[in-house]
Amino acid sequence: MTFLMGWVAGFVMTIPPGPAGFAILQPSLSGHRRKAVLELLGFAAADLLVLLLCVFNRQVLASTFDYWPLKLLAGVLLITLAIYLLFSKNNPNDWIGKSFWWTLLNPAVWFSNIALVGLGASMPTNYFVFYILGILLGYISWYALVISLASRIPPNFRQYIERAAIYCILVAGLILGIHSLRF
Secondary structure: OHHHHHHHHHHHHHOOOOHHHHHHHHHHHOOOHHHHHHHHHHHHHHHHHHHHHHHHOHHHHHHHOOOHHHHHHHHHHHHHHHHHHHHOOOOHHHHOOHHHHHHHHOHHHHHHHHHHHHHHOOOOHHHHHHHHHHHHHHHHHHHHHHHHHHOOOOHHHHHHHHHHHHHHHHHHHHHHHHHHOOO
């Protein structure tokens, strides 16, 4: 049951597209499944690293991310990324290897992992391990589903999906930036 709870949390937390999700989505929509799987592995490795750092340093990270200038900087970075994506040519080969770094540097990943770790903090250690493993596999499950279904999306509709993902990143950056100014 603990594993399932972690899996559902990880699956649901990954549905909103972020920069790494876009790096996985772009090659899958373009028919480059192998590249998408490599991006998925990079995403999973970085997310596991962030998740483990959150597990072992939860108190320090929670107080650091409450610092408003850091939130403002994170919002500006996401807005800058979205603007870059809107005006780039979106060549699938440009995306290779970026999901690891975008996951590692994305403040939303840190915030969500701190929240997920906090939800399971009161569990006994043996249950907590299954909870964390469930979260990681939930993340992977969502993107594996995206990769497998991407080939069924009509080519003329793909550009709208890509643009929607970019606008989600932009909105997340705006929300984070505006929220940080309410110190």
